[in-house]
Amino acid sequence: MSLYSRQMLAFMAVAQELHFGRAAQRLHMTQPPLSQQVRLFEERVGVPLLERSTRSVRLTAAGEAMRDAMQRLMDDGDAALATVRRVATGEAGLLRVGFTPTAAYRLVPAALGAYRERRPDVQLSMTEADTGHLRALLAQDRLDVAVMRHTADSQAEGLHLEPVDTEPLVVALPLRHAWSSRRSIPIEELAAVPLIGFARSTSAYFHTLLASLFARNGLAPNYVMESVLPTLLALVEAGIGAAVVPGSVSELRPGGVKYLPLKARHTLRSTLYLAYRKDGANPAVPALCDALRHASRYKSSTS
Incomplete structure (x- = not known):
């Protein structure tokens, strides 16, 4: 030419x-x-x-x-x-990536590190937001790819959605809590103590997930306050209550919080989804999707 x-x-x-x-x-x-x-x-x-x-x-x-x-x-x-x-060919250009706050604790940093080694000339634009906002940005073509939670209306908006990471729920306790020396916390005991929950307006996914977790075990949580991460952990550290959070949060390891496994008859896991527009045209997207899948702990047999 x-x-x-x-x-x-x-x-x-x-x-x-x-x-x-x-x-x-x-x-x-x-x-x-x-x-x-x-x-x-x-x-x-x-x-x-x-x-x-x-x-x-x-x-x-x-x-x-x-x-x-x-x-x-x-x-x-x-x-x-x-x-x-x-x-x-996706070896250069701009890639607009969105992610939920909890995805930033492990999956997104691990995937981006690998991606940057393979595509050092791709400029990354990063947006951290809740799932509702990320979904809107994808619909408006203001993001190329997002790591977010699943919502019932996502599929109707022309998005490709696939589970890309899953993790257990754990109990976050103040470091000097009476239970801090235990190996795990039964959900029956957890339901009886003050808890910090996730605010429905800003963390709808976790609010619904925890409601389902307690309901499946025939219990009702004793929420004394609701918040969002990472403020929720500050409230736990202050001794206001315990909290149920995704396991990757424990990798932050703030000094005043201890994380223990949650023991329950019926357990649920927190799942992250890879999302991008079905009509998307950015050739830099597939390599990042591959990096996210490689960094994932998700297995097709998990629910």
């Missing part, structure tokens, strides 16, 4: 070779059409670019300036072509 006119290429060949015969060979053409193309180029420019004699070809001062300017233009054009081709 050439970005340049035949006349420009003819002039540049002669300007570099300073010989019509060698320039014609280089362009795989005969001398007469080459000379005609060069004359047409000079006419377009409006000033003589070459001094011709029977023995030699020389550039005029204007010709030297034109040669140098055209070389810079061709170098820039070649660089632009290389960049465009790399963007088309």
Whole structure:
């Protein structure tokens, strides 16, 4: 593919070779059409670019300036072509990534680290938000890919959704809590103590998940306050109550909080979903999806 006119290429060949015969060979053409193309180029420019004699070809001062300017233009054009081709293959460009706060504790950092090694020239734009906001940004084509929770209306919005990571729920306790030396906490005992829950308005997924967890075990939680991560952990550390959180939160390891397994007859897991528009066209998306799947702990047999 050439970005340049035949006349420009003819002039540049002669300007570099300073010989019509060698320039014609280089362009795989005969001398007469080459000379005609060069004359047409000079006419377009409006000033003589070459001094011709029977023995030699020389550039005029204007010709030297034109040669140098055209070389810079061709170098820039070649660089632009290389960049465009790399963007088309997903090796460069911009990738807009959204993620829920809990995805930032393990999955997203692990996946992005691997992705950056494979695609160092892709610029990443990161947005942290709740699932509802991420879903809206995907629908508005303001994100290319998101790691979020599943919602009932996501599929209707033309999104590809697949479970990409799953983890158990654990109990977060103040470090000096009477239960802190235990190996696990039975859900029956947990339901009887003050708990910090997830706010429905901003953490609808976890609010619903925990309601289902307690209901399946025939229990009702004793919520004394509701909040969002990471503020919820600060409330636990302050001794206001215990909390049930996704296991990856324990990787934060704040000094005043201890995490213990939750023991229950009927358990539930927290699941993260990979989401992107079915009509999305960003070629950088597949490699990030692969990185997320590779970093995932999800197994198809889990529920």
